[in-house]
Amino acid sequence: MKNAKNGNDAVHLYRLASVFVAGFVLLLLLRAFFVPKSFGQYGHFRGNAIQEIAAKPVVYAGHQTCEGCHSDVLDVKKDGKHAPVACESCHGPLANHADDPSIQPQKLDTAGLCVRCHEANSAKPKKFPQVASNEHSSGLPCETCHQPHSPALAPGGKK
Amino acid sequence: MPTDGFMYPNEIELQWSVLIALYPYLTGLVAGAFILASLERVFRVDAVKPTYRLALLTALSFLLVAPLPLQLHLGHPERSFEMFLTPHTSSAMAMFGFVYLWYLMAVLVVEIWLDYRRDIVLMSRSSTGLKRLFYRMLTLGSDNISERALQLDQKVGWIVTVVGIPSAFLLHGYVGFIFGSVKANPWWSTPLMPVVFLFSAMVSGIAAVMLIYILVTKLRREPTDMRCVDTIARYLFYTFIIDFSLEMLDLIHRIYEADESFRSLDFMVHTRLYLSQIVIQIVAGTLIPIGLLALTQVVKLREDVRKRIYVLVGTLTLIGIFAMRWNVVIGGQLFSKSFLGYTTYKIGFITREGLLMTVALCILPLIILWILVKLLPPWYQPSEERLMPVSAPGGRRASAGL
Amino acid sequence: MNLTRRHFLILLPAAAVAWEHVLAGAPEAAPNYKMAEHWWGLLINIEKCIGCGSCVRACQKENNVPDGYYRTWIERYRVSEQWGVAEPIVDSPDGGKNGFPPSNDPNMKEFFVPKMCNHCADSPCTQVCPVGATFITPDGVVLVDEKYCVGCRYCIQACPYGCRFLHPEKKTAQKCTLCYHRITKGLTTACCEVCPTGARQLADLKNPKDPIHEFLRNHSVEVLKPHLATGAKVTYYGLDASVR
Numbered sequence: 001m002k003n004a005k006n007g008n009d010a011v012h013l014y015r016l017a018s019v020f021v022a023g024f025v026l027l028l029l030l031r032a033f034f035v036p037k038s039f040g041q042y043g044h045f046r047g048n049a050i051q052e053i054a055a056k057p058v059v060y061a062g063h064q065t066c067e068g069c070h071s072d073v074l075d076v077k078k079d080g081k082h083a084p085v086a087c088e089s090c091h092g093p094l095a096n097h098a099d100d101p102s103i104q105p106q107k108l109d110t111a112g113l114c115v116r117c118h119e120a121n122s123a124k125p126k127k128f129p130q131v132a133s134n135e136h137s138s139g140l141p142c143e144t145c146h147q148p149h150s151p152a153l154a155p156g157g158k159k
Numbered sequence: 160m161p162t163d164g165f166m167y168p169n170e171i172e173l174q175w176s177v178l179i180a181l182y183p184y185l186t187g188l189v190a191g192a193f194i195l196a197s198l199e200r201v202f203r204v205d206a207v208k209p210t211y212r213l214a215l216l217t218a219l220s221f222l223l224v225a226p227l228p229l230q231l232h233l234g235h236p237e238r239s240f241e242m243f244l245t246p247h248t249s250s251a252m253a254m255f256g257f258v259y260l261w262y263l264m265a266v267l268v269v270e271i272w273l274d275y276r277r278d279i280v281l282m283s284r285s286s287t288g289l290k291r292l293f294y295r296m297l298t299l300g301s302d303n304i305s306e307r308a309l310q311l312d313q314k315v316g317w318i319v320t321v322v323g324i325p326s327a328f329l330l331h332g333y334v335g336f337i338f339g340s341v342k343a344n345p346w347w348s349t350p351l352m353p354v355v356f357l358f359s360a361m362v363s364g365i366a367a368v369m370l371i372y373i374l375v376t377k378l379r380r381e382p383t384d385m386r387c388v389d390t391i392a393r394y395l396f397y398t399f400i401i402d403f404s405l406e407m408l409d410l411i412h413r414i415y416e417a418d419e420s421f422r423s424l425d426f427m428v429h430t431r432l433y434l435s436q437i438v439i440q441i442v443a444g445t446l447i448p449i450g451l452l453a454l455t456q457v458v459k460l461r462e463d464v465r466k467r468i469y470v471l472v473g474t475l476t477l478i479g480i481f482a483m484r485w486n487v488v489i490g491g492q493l494f495s496k497s498f499l500g501y502t503t504y505k506i507g508f509i510t511r512e513g514l515l516m517t518v519a520l521c522i523l524p525l526i527i528l529w530i531l532v533k534l535l536p537p538w539y540q541p542s543e544e545r546l547m548p549v550s551a552p553g554g555r556r557a558s559a560g561l
Numbered sequence: 562m563n564l565t566r567r568h569f570l571i572l573l574p575a576a577a578v579a580w581e582h583v584l585a586g587a588p589e590a591a592p593n594y595k596m597a598e599h600w601w602g603l604l605i606n607i608e609k610c611i612g613c614g615s616c617v618r619a620c621q622k623e624n625n626v627p628d629g630y631y632r633t634w635i636e637r638y639r640v641s642e643q644w645g646v647a648e649p650i651v652d653s654p655d656g657g658k659n660g661f662p663p664s665n666d667p668n669m670k671e672f673f674v675p676k677m678c679n680h681c682a683d684s685p686c687t688q689v690c691p692v693g694a695t696f697i698t699p700d701g702v703v704l705v706d707e708k709y710c711v712g713c714r715y716c717i718q719a720c721p722y723g724c725r726f727l728h729p730e731k732k733t734a735q736k737c738t739l740c741y742h743r744i745t746k747g748l749t750t751a752c753c754e755v756c757p758t759g760a761r762q763l764a765d766l767k768n769p770k771d772p773i774h775e776f777l778r779n780h781s782v783e784v785l786k787p788h789l790a791t792g793a794k795v796t797y798y799g800l801d802a803s804v805r
Binding site for chain 1: 596608609613614615622660663664666667669671672673693694695697699704708709741742743746748751755758759
Binding site: 008010011013016019020023027030034035039044 | 240243244245247248264265269272276298299300301303305307308311312315
C-alpha cells in the first residue's frame, strides 16, 4: 500500500499462484508415492494383477489329470459314445481329490445326471440322442441298461 | 425384480441410480449459473448485474456438492483418488477429476476471490475473533487494495471469466460425452448428447439463479429489480428454444432413422418413461415454460403477474430438467441391450442411494449457498462504486456505476 | 497340504509333475508359458449346444461366481415363422444353469446360444475404465483388477453384451476371465472342460497348430453384434440372424 511499485500491487496474485503451484507439486508427490509399482508394466494397468489372477486355485482338475490315475476308466470310455465327455462333466470338480486322493468324490445319482443332457427338448440339436425319461425306462434307473462310461447297449442287451 | 420380455441375466440389476441422474443435474446448474454470470462480465449485459455475484456463489455451492453423489455411488469411494493417480486417457470419466478441479479452483474460486478481494480485505479489518482469522486467511496475507491492485484484479478476473466460459462448456459437455460415447447403448449414443446436455444445463442454471434471486430479494424485503429479472427471463426463453430444438432434432432423427433399437426405445417411451419423459419433461418442463415465457415476451403484463409467471416457469424448468437427466440416466438402463425386454428401477428410501439422500443432496447446496452469502455478501453497497476504477477492462463497474 | 502332496507324488510321479505346475500359480512360473506367444479366443458351435447348463455350473464353481450373476450363461431362442428373426422369444432361466424346460411348439425354430465375455480386442469396457482397473492382457484376455477397481460401473454400461456385473460383496466389477488361472497352466477353461458335446472350444489364435485355424478356413463364422466393431474374439458357428 505504501509502495506504488508495480511488483507490490501484484503480490496477492503471486501468492495465489504459489498456492496453485504448491497444490500441483503436492499432487505430483502423492502420485509418485501412491501409484503401484507395477503400474504400466504391460499397459495402463497394474502389471501384478495378471499374476494375482493367474495364481487363483484351480477347481476343475482337467481330464488329463484324472486319466493319469484312472487309466482303467479311460480304457472303458475311449471307444464309447461318451469318449469326448470329460470326467468332471459328470463327476463334478475334483481338483481337491487330485491334490489329495484320500478326499473321496461324492457318489453320483444317475437319475438326475443322465436326463440333464438326454431329456428331450425341441431346442436341442435333432441328432443328439434324447429321451422322454418318464416314458423311456418305465421307472428303471438308467444304469440298468446303460453303462455310463460307455452307454451304448451291449449286443444282445436287455432290450 | 419385475422384468418384461428378455434381459441378459446381468442386466436385470440397474447399475446407475438416481444419484447418477442428480450428478449431471448439479453440474448443469453450475455451468448454467456461471454462464449467466459471465454474460454480465464478458458480454456487458448490465441488466443482470444484480445477480452476478449471486450466480457465482450459486455455481460454487452446487459445484462443491456435485462430486458427492458420485462418491456415494462408487463401490470403493476410498479408491477414487486413483482417478488423479492413474487417469485413463481414453476414459471420459477419468477427465472428471481434472475438469472438475480446473473449473473449481482455476475458474470459480479465483474469479470469486478476485471479485471479492476488496470486500475480504475490508472485512478482515473490521471483523474480530475467528471471523477475522478466516478473512485474514482468505487475503493470503496481502491487504493491498490500492486502486492499481484492484485494477489488476479486474484485468485478471476478466481473463479468468473468458477462460471460464469454455471451461463451463467443457464441464458440462464432457458429462454429456460420458453418456453420448457409450456405443453399446443406443439411448445414449448420439453426438448430440453433449450439446443437449450443455443447453439444458444453461436452461436449468439460468432458471435456478432467477428463482434464487427472486427468493433472496423477497427474504431481504427488497424490491426485485424487474429489469434484471426480465432480462434473465428473456435469455432463459432463447436458451430454452435452442435446447428444445436440439432435443426435438434428436427425437425426429431417431424416429426417422428407426434403427434396430427403435422399436424397443419407442415402446419404452410410451410405457415406462411416459410420465417422466412425455408428461413431466416435455409438456410440463418444456412446452409450458416456453409458452409462458413467450407470453411475457408478447403481451404486456403487470409486474407482479410477470414475477409470478417467472417463479412458476423457473420451478417447472428445474423439475423438467431433472426429469430430463432422469430419463437419460435411468431410461438408458430400463431396456435390454438385446432390445427384447425391459426392467424397472425401484428407488430406495433411506438407503445410501435412496430418495432421502437425493433430497438431502439437493438441499445441501442451498445450505452452502446460505453460508457463503453470510460470509461473502453478494450485495453491492452504493458507496463502493466511487472507489472502483473507472476504466476497468470490460467496462463493468464503469458502466454500471452511474 | 505338504503331506498329501508328497503322498500324491509317490503315488504317481509323472502326473504329479504337471499337477505341481498347475498348483504353482503365476504364469511366469508355469513352464513354457509366455504371454507374448498366445492370443486367446473361443469358438462356440451353436449346432452342438444342448443347453444342459454344465458350463454355467462349472463356471460358478471354478470362479466362485455369486448366485444370480453370470460370467457365462445360455439363452434359448425360439423363432416363429410369423414374427421372424426380428422378434424371437428368448429365455434364460437362472442363466440356463439348470437346463431348460421343454417347449411345446413344434412350429418354431429353436436353439441354444451360450454367451460369455467376448474378450474383445478393441474392447469398449476397457476403453471407458477411468483408472485402468480393467485391461486386456498381452495374451488377449480382458481382466479386472479387483484391488484397483473403484466400482463406478462405467464398464458394465459400456459392454454391449451384458457380460459384466458388480460383485454384490466385493463391490467391484467382475466378468469372465477366460479362466486365466487355468489357461496359463496349460488347462482349458472350466466351461470348455465340462462341455459334454464340445460346443465350446478354447482357441489360441497365435498357435498355428490350434485346430481353430482349420475350422475357420472351412466354415462360415460370425461374432455377436459385429456392427459395433469391438473385435470380439469369441467366434460363433451356426449363429442365427435372430441372435443379439
